[in-house]
Amino acid sequence: MSLPRPLIIGHRGAAGEAPENTLASFELALKQGAEGIELDVHLSKDGEIVVCHDPTLDRTTNGSGWIFEAVYADIRKLDAGSWFDERYTGQYVPTLGEVLDIVPDHILINVEIKHSYEGRMEKAVLELLRSRGRFHNVVISSFDHKCMLRLKREEPLAAIGLLYAANLGSHAGYARSLNADILSLHPQHQLIGADDVAEARAAGLRTYPYTANSEADLKRLIDAGVSGIITDYPARLAALLK
Ligand code: G3P
Numbered sequence: 001m002s003l004p005r006p007l008i009i010g011h012r013g014a015a016g017e018a019p020e021n022t023l024a025s026f027e028l029a030l031k032q033g034a035e036g037i038e039l040d041v042h043l044s045k046d047g048e049i050v051v052c053h054d055p056t057l058d059r060t061t062n063g064s065g066w067i068f069e070a071v072y073a074d075i076r077k078l079d080a081g082s083w084f085d086e087r088y089t090g091q092y093v094p095t096l097g098e099v100l101d102i103v104p105d106h107i108l109i110n111v112e113i114k115h116s117y118e119g120r121m122e123k124a125v126l127e128l129l130r131s132r133g134r135f136h137n138v139v140i141s142s143f144d145h146k147c148m149l150r151l152k153r154e155e156p157l158a159a160i161g162l163l164y165a166a167n168l169g170s171h172a173g174y175a176r177s178l179n180a181d182i183l184s185l186h187p188q189h190q191l192i193g194a195d196d197v198a199e200a201r202a203a204g205l206r207t208y209p210y211t212a213n214s215e216a217d218l219k220r221l222i223d224a225g226v227s228g229i230i231t232d233y234p235a236r237l238a239a240l241l242k
């Protein structure tokens, strides 16, 4: 039996070639053949779901400070592109709603919750997805597994994924021990091999390892039969899958 071909999932869009977590980065990922995108979210002071990896604005914008201490109207004025390349000057920090607007329904969106903000983040994300009727092809993931279990209890329609960078022993066994309906495992890519993937598949779990970029790593994961690969270079993975 031949293994299914993995989904191409653009990490923070196409973070290797465009400023991460900007609309330009997501658009580039789609242009390069990504079938899914991964992004990170934080909550602003006024409760907007802000697409940014770090809890502060310092590294990826021309501003500074904590996202939770800033209102979105101020965050929106910042340049989130020129730090990466002058060509991207004018890119801004988008909201999750804006990303939903530009990403077609057939593309998987992996929303990574970086921080729960005392439960306010889960509520905000669920409220947005409910208002858009967009639970199909969205998976919410986090390193905070308790947060994911709370979210799933609150909204059974939401698909959840477990992120981890530690060796958990049996990946599928760990997921089973949580006694919840989990869609996908998102291990740091070196942690997972063909046997783990097979065990996960038999348990009805998808495998979306992160963040593999070199040809050798991408090829290893393709051969292991993973369900999808989260990569900064969607075009590189697309070329390997041709
Ligand atoms: O979601 C996979 C991966 O993005 C998790 O690590 O630090 O890149 O958000 P990080």
Ligand code: CA
Binding pocket: 038, 039, 040, 112
């Ligand atoms: Ca992430």
